[in-house]
Amino acid sequence: MDTKRSGMLAQRNRTAGLRAAGLVCAVAVAGALITGCGDDKSSGGDGSSSPSASGGGKSAAATASPGGKLTEDQAERKALIPKAKITYDKALSAATGAVSGAKPVSAELKNGTGNKPVWETTVAKTDGTKSMVTVDAVSGKAAKPRTDSDEDADDKKKLADWLKKATVTPQQAAEVATGKKKGTVSSIELDDNDQGKAIWSVDVVTENDWNKTTYDIDATNKKVLRTHVDKD
CATH class of the missing domain: 3.10.450.40 (Nuclear Transport Factor 2; Chain: A,)
Structure with missing residues (x-):
């Protein structure tokens, strides 16, 4: 009777341990997903750099004529x-x-x-x-x-x-x-x-x-x- 009870307790402990390990994995996966989402936002979501990160905004400014510059005429x-x-x-x-x-x-x-x-x-x-x-x-x-x-x-x-x-x-x-x-x-x-x-x-x-x-x-x-x- 004692042996049977000890076996049941051991089984319960193993189940609890597996659940705890599962929770740890879940938390780790969630953290990775959050980090991944943050990376997507900074890169424009398609793997390419956003204008602010790559200097795309600078190229637009570079094409604008400098203020106050005289034309040839x-x-x-x-x-x-x-x-x-x-x-x-x-x-x-x-x-x-x-x-x-x-x-x-x-x-x-x-x-x-x-x-x-x-x-x-x-x-x-x-x-x-x-x-x-x-x-x-x-x-x-x-x-x-x-x-x-x-x-x-x-x-x-x-x-x-x-x-x-x-x-x-x-x-x-x-x-x-x-x-x-x-x-x-x-x-x-x-x-x-x-x-x-x-x-x-x-x-x-x-x-x-x-x-x-x-x-x-x-x-x-x-x-x-x-x-x-x-x-x-």
């Missing part, structure tokens, strides 16, 4: 405009003075020979005959006028019509433009728009960002017909 304006000592209106005055009976048509500030600033101007007589005059943007001296050999009869007629309609002077148009945007006039031109209206197209460059704003101004009443900001 802006850099050209910044290098050119401060060199010019002669304004557009004085350049046009010198150009019309070089061609008897001519009226101003256009003036554009450009880099000349040796990167010296010049005003490339166009003037015309009342019949529409054009002449181009290069004016030194530092001294104000006008070069010898050049006749536009490409101008045909239709071109002359069109320009003569614009000159007749344009009761607004280039100076008045520039005043309207710079009244809207403080800056330097880098170009002004008598033209027509899509509606066939005679206009003065005026470019104003702002020196805080070197952007260019173009104003199309009605050459008969000084009304602003169009505004375009060029940030390139």
